[in-house]
Amino acid sequence: DTEVTQTPKHLVMGMTNKKSLKCEQHMGHRAMYWYKQKAKKPPELMFVYSYEKLSINESVPSRFSPECPNSSLLNLHLHALQPEDSALYLCASSQVQQVRNEQFFGPGTRLTVL
Amino acid sequence: TQLLEQSPQFLSIQEGENLTVYCNSSSVFSSLQWYRQEPGEGPVLLVTVVTGGEVKKLKRLTFQFGDARKDSSLHITAAQPGDTGLYLCAGAGGGAGKSTFGDGTTLTVKP
Numbered sequence: 162d163t164e165v166t167q168t169p170k171h172l173v174m175g176m177t178n179k180k181s182l183k184c185e186q187h188m189g190h191r192a193m194y195w196y197k198q199k200a201k202k203p204p205e206l207m208f209v210y211s212y213e214k215l216s217i218n219e220s221v222p223s224r225f226s227p228e229c230p231n232s233s234l235l236n237l238h239l240h241a242l243q244p245e246d247s248a249l250y251l252c253a254s255s256q257v258q259q260v261r262n263e264q265f266f267g268p269g270t271r272l273t274v275l
Numbered sequence: 276t277q278l279l280e281q282s283p284q285f286l287s288i289q290e291g292e293n294l295t296v297y298c299n300s301s302s303v304f305s306s307l308q309w310y311r312q313e314p315g316e317g318p319v320l321l322v323t324v325v326t327g328g329e330v331k332k333l334k335r336l337t338f339q340f341g342d343a344r345k346d347s348s349l350h351i352t353a354a355q356p357g358d359t360g361l362y363l364c365a366g367a368g369g370g371a372g373k374s375t376f377g378d379g380t381t382l383t384v385k386p
Contacts, residue, residue: 165317192372203363203376204318211372251317255372260305261325262367262374266317 165267184235184252193235196251242274277302281377296380298364299346305368312361354384
């Protein structure tokens with residue numbers, strides 16, 4: 162199984178809502194990532210989990226809260242978002258190594274904040 | 276901070292033409308990945324190059340890693356409409372689990 166799945170595919174939320182994005186992989190990868198991507202731009206790294214522990218937080222606002230319940234699952238909890246947070250949110254996974262950081266991406270969640 | 280400059284940013288060509296996309300940096304990377312992303316989907320890994328001077332071929336796509344491991348190129352021969360997408364290069368080695376992405380090249384191949 163070389164697939165990373167993400168749910169939901171689309172999400173529309175108001176600025177006062179709380180929602181969660183979910184990501185799952187069964188490739189045995191111990192590194193998992195959250196990225197934010199705007200149209201025709203490269204993915205921007207948000208968080209990296211390595212062996213289920215948060216290893217990188219790229220100064221992301223606290224209204225985004227990541228969680229890694231186990232080695233296969235990654236969540237992103239959303240609260241009090243702003244319209245400028247509307248974007249494609251991508252999850253990725255990889256083996257934990259520095260030389261060949263080959264990442265496998267999910268299809269993304271298209272988030273719209275009203 | 277490691278930076279990757281990708282060029283051109285946009286490319287629109289006719290089916291059958293050849294093209295080259297460049298990815299340049301002043302930093303050395305332990306490896307470099309190329310991804311292709313179609314609209315509404317996540318990036319898909321095409322290739323990894325690791326050794327300076329390495330050339331890899333994937334059907335009509337040829338990838339090259341510079342001798343100094345600071346730059347890379349992607350050449351597509353006889354482009355087809357199915358090659359349309361956002362091409363991203365990403366350099367590894369900037370820290371545990373962190374890749375530096377280029378700005379991307381949006382390729383449109385017209386039938």
